[in-house]
Amino acid sequence: MASYATASAADRFSLIRPDQQRDDFAEDVRRGLSGSPKTLPPKYFYDDLGSALFEAICHLPEYYVTRAEAEILGSAADDMVQSFGAPIRLIELGSGNSQKTRLLLDPLVSRQPTLEYVPIDVDGDLLSRTAETLLDLYPTLSIHGVASDFRRIDQLLAPIVAADPVPRNIVLFLGSTIGNLDPSDQDDLLGAIRRLMRGGDALLLGADRRKDKSIVEPAYDDALGVTAAFNLNILVRINAQLGGRFDLANFRHRAFFNETESRIEMHIASTIAQSIRIDALDMEIAFAAGETIHTENSYKFDDDAIDALARRTGFDVTRRWTDSRGLFADQLLVAKETAPLSSVD
Secondary structure, three states: OOOOOOOOOHHHEEEEOOOOOOOOHHHHHHHHHHOOOEEOOHHHHOOHHHHHHHHHHOOOOOOOHHHHHHHHHHHHHHHHHHHHOOOEEEEEEOOOOOOOOHHHHHHHHOOOOOEEEEEEEOOHHHHHHHHHHHHHHOOOEEEEEEEOOHHHHHHHHHHHHHHOOOOEEEEEEOOOHHHHOOHHHHHHHHHHHHHHOOOOOEEEEEEEEOOOHHHHHHHOOOOOOHHHHHHHHHHHHHHHHHOEOOOHHHEEEEEEEEOOOOEEEEEEEEOOOEEEEEHHHOEEEEEOOOOEEEEEEEEOEOHHHHHHHHHHOOEEEEEEEEOOOOOEEEEEEEEOOOOOOOOOO
């Protein structure tokens, strides 16, 4: 087998697309806007404009999430990597441009002769561009990208993991994406991750911590209105792709902390009673004044909630790192030797 140190970047990269991703946008819009209450899936925020707006959100003074986790990774990366052991295979869910991952790659590549990195993201083109950069930076790195929805991780990666076992698989799920899933979906995802793992493998899970609404609400309703534009852009997308007739002047962004559910809720509220036609769906959507479209949840966790989630899905929390203000936490969940019988399929 050729050494990764001498192999070309092309030899160290592969990208698989397990299936052709079906465009469900029209059907999801039809279903969501026909329901009561009205909803739209947050995955549709991320067209080109939506992705650019989210990148801007990450730089806002109110949006602490990105900075808090970057602080954790910047200060604790060596400690995290030491807790992983060596050698490992590194798997990442929702990898994006792998920017934060690089803080872990630096110490990882110094601990083992070669490192296999398996990023999973719906954007195959982004995976390819990111791989080109990383392979230049890390000559001993190989990348096997998977362009798909990460919620199918146990089906997607079982052949890869079985074909080339290593002493330990480490799965990264950084950011606060776990909070965008409803509780049953949180269990489903961690259960799927656990089914992929052997006992002793581990998950590094990022989670936004519960805090006073005076901190968390402005993070989702900033003074510049960038988050409002990000939220309302989903209506722009419906107009552009489905012939929607939404007049954005008659809708506004609404975000608030639901104390009972421990989550931020994002909504788009109709400011007047109105009826909106969507040509491609051949339907009219009636809105009462003040009626909303629920677009996203972002759950906030205390340590007990994360510990309980881990126990339900076959993990033990063995380490926890927080930023200096205690706003965010990355925690290491180690797979128990026996998966729980209650794991959700």
